[in-house]
Amino acid sequence: MNGLIPFNLCDFYKTGHPAMYPGETTKLVANFTPRSAKHAPVLPQFFDNKIVWFGLQGFIKEFFLGVFQREFFEAPKAEALRKYKRRMDTALGPDAVPVDRLAALHDLGYLPLELRALPEGARVNIKVPPVVFVNTHPDFPWVSTYFETLFSAELWKPSTVATIAFEFRKLLTYFAELTGAPQAFVDWQGHDFSMRGMSGIHDAMRCGMGHLLSFTGTDTVPAIDYAEDYYGADADKELVGGSIPASEHSVMTLRILFTLKRLATGRGDAMLTPAALRRLTPEDVAREVQRITKELEETGYEEKGLRRLAEREVIREFVTQDYPAGMVSLVSDSFDYWNVITVIAKELKDEILARKPNALGQSRVVFRPDSGDPVRILAGYDDGELARDADGALRMVDGRYVVAATERTITEAERKGSVQCLWEVYGGTQTEKGYKMLNDKVGLIYGDSISLPRALEIMRRLAAKGFASSNVVFGIGSYTYNMLSRDTFGWAMKAIYAQVGDEPVDIYKDPATDDGTKKSARGLLRVEKDGGDYVLHEQQTLDAFEAGELKPVFRNGELLVTTTLAEIRERLKASWVCPEPGSIAI
Structure with a gap:
């Protein structure tokens, strides 16, 4: 060597x-x-x-x-x-x-x-x-x-990276002031999702610490090690960085499809448990998903409705059995995100509201959309973006709104965005400045292709609709932290x-x-x-x-x-x- x-x-x-x-x-x-x-x-x-x-x-x-x-x-x-x-x-x-x-x-x-x-x-x-x-x-x-x-x-x-992170910090601090959101929440509102997209582990840990100068939320584990090794941090005595339990698509899709198969074949009592899931390798997961999908196709069933039922039961297990207390983040766009955020979230309202707080007083279920336009997924559409008829009324086609620029049609949920949809189910409180904050049992995090301009637009739209900035957390990933070069600030x-x-x-x-x-x-x-x-x-x-x-x-x-x-x-x-x-x- x-x-x-x-x-x-x-x-x-x-x-x-x-x-x-x-x-x-x-x-x-x-x-x-x-x-x-x-x-x-x-x-x-x-x-x-x-x-x-x-x-x-x-x-x-x-x-x-x-x-x-x-x-x-x-x-x-x-x-x-x-x-x-x-x-x-x-x-x-x-x-x-x-x-x-x-x-x-x-x-x-x-x-x-x-x-x-x-x-x-x-x-x-x-x-x-x-x-x-x-x-x-x-x-x-x-x-x-x-x-x-x-x-x-x-x-x-x-x-x-430390500079870009602080620019996020400025933006989120300003909107917290504007909408009366808790300033302490800003520490967690920017969450480092970048590790897998960085230029190697060493790069991820150093840049991950650059993020930690402005925020405490991180999924980059070695950034905390780097802070302790080189910058005198001590996680036993101070909050260096933290995260929460969170699912990913392989976990959700396998459990949903496995549950779907059991429901389709009348074996609803044989759901895939967390313990069984942990025994599977990634290769096992991939094979199991393919096998279940094939068997379901051969069985013949009304997939959409049954799959929604299966997804509901999997989420129920997560929030009542796997993580009955504390915080948990659930990736929610494996199949039908808007069904999760408007139907399943409503059907499981009692279970979610009944979850017990952990030692820190936290008991939030965080829904994580992971595809689509993050601005509109979280904050919906401005009415000015929608087409109107000659009489000024919003144009509707088969019960859906028409987007003026593209002629694409969207549902009522898409028009409102995720924050408003959850508000209509769970309600919440108002800040001293009159902006709405979701019930602290639910929240949202978006971590796909978040940039400063998108974060600004999300903050702007939410404020315009009367929502406080603290209703969302941003997962800041390699789309922002690795789409950089030495020329970004002309270092020489x-x-x-x-x-x-x-x-x-x-x-x-x-x-x-x-x-x-x-x-x-x-x-x-x-x-x-x-x-x-x-x-x-x-x-x-x-x-x-x-x-x-x-x-x-x-x-x-x-x-x-x-x-x-x-x-x-x-x-x-x-x-x-x-x-x-x-x-x-x-």
């Missing part, structure tokens, strides 16, 4: 750069900066041109204090150099990349590098660098830029200053063929806090460079400053004040 070879964690062109700098170079300074938000999928009503800085401490602990220390400085010199040289020789040609610099670095015994950074959880203005790299030994200026590829690959995404590391012999050199780039996005900072810099903004000052003196908000956090193989998840959350939350309700044009 090659494993993680520290100085191989780069793209090939970085390996030649140490030899390309002027031989007299003794100091090199580089920064890592979000250069632009022009590609960011954010809401202009809420985005204030700032990113959430996050991920540095985890990187330092995992790589500089872990991989580099273990696999290079603590490894025998010959072995550490052999692995590097072999890769360079096989790919670039024998001795194309000399190893003398790495040999000298191994002799030195530590990484002669200082990182100065802003606090994690700070929201940093676009074009302001949250971290700079400075070599601490005149013989090794190249270490300031050698790690560009590794650092960028590990840092751009956690910080970007660039050298900005060098000392060549006795000559200081301000380094910068300003391509004439660019729109200004790639113009880099020039010379030594200083970052100062001005109110709620971080401000960049370029071409500073050496004394001025030592001042400002960029503080040393790592130097010569030692972590100088540590922070915790709790501190980051507090810092982030304090960085933004919710606008007055009604002050934002929606």
Whole structure:
């Protein structure tokens, strides 16, 4: 196994750069900066041109204090150099990349590098660098830029995801204020559904923690482990992240179809129990579904009505036997979602209302639609979207409404949306601002293709219909957290200053063929806090460079400053004040 070879964690062109700098170079300074938000999928009503800085401490602990220390400085010199040289020789040609610099670095015994950074959880203005790299030994200026590829690959995404998560937090906080919903509920209203769609487990756990800076709801289990391993969290003493029991389609469809078969053959007493289900492998589940479906087709029965009955009985088992207390989430669109939300929900009303609370006082059944347009599934249609006859009345065809733009017909339930349908069955209370909140025995979560614009539109429609924002939870998945790139906020590391012999050199780039996005900072810099903004000052003196908000956090193989998840959350939350309700044009 090659494993993680520290100085191989780069793209090939970085390996030649140490030899390309002027031989007299003794100091090199580089920064890592979000250069632009022009590609960011954010809401202009809420985005204030700032990113959430996050991920540095985890990187330092995992790589500089872990991989580099273990696999290079603590490894025998010959072995550490052999692995590097072999890769360079096989790919670039024998001795194309000399190893003398790495040999000298191994002799030195530590990484002669200082990182100065802003606090994690700070929201940093676009074009302001949250971290700079400075070599601490005149013989090794190249270490300031050698790690560009590794650092960028590990840092751009956690910080970007943390930023998107906080933009969700802003949106949900604003609508909670607008509609009088409980602010404490916002902590759970954004739920991380992204793990299976992320770029590997490591990516999922780091970005999953980026989500946890703004919310406590998560289904990404290793994100909690990452927070404990690298950010001083302790799930025994604080709420790091949490979730609830929830079904998936394989569970629901198998139990529904198995129950359907028993009903169709007069064996309704032989339902598939949870214990029996747990003994089945995924392959067993797939085969069982196919077998049951085939047998039912051969039996001959009125499928739709019987299947609805079977689904009702399965949901009844879930809410009265499997999970008679506490919270449970049921995926509800396996077959006929609107039947579940309008008919079955009504038929099981007494059972659901009778469920017992757990130790936290929770006893909610959460219905989860998982297909269709999330805006209209949750919040229904505005009347302006429906076709009208010449007399102004809403057009009806066979008892269904006509959608003006598509001529598609929809039911009364579709027109109202899920929140209103549940309200008409279960009722609820009103907030101090007069908005309706569902009975706390029922709720909704939608986790398919949720984006900031869709979440905004759902919030807007619900408010327009008189419903509080807290009636729904959003499962934020890879559609949002993995549909990103380094260009989302234009992250880049660039050298900005060098000392060549006795000559200081301000380094910068300003391509004439660019729109200004790639113009880099020039010379030594200083970052100062001005109110709620971080401000960049370029071409500073050496004394001025030592001042400002960029503080040393790592130097010569030692972590100088540590922070915790709790501190980051507090810092982030304090960085933004919710606008007055009604002050934002929606």
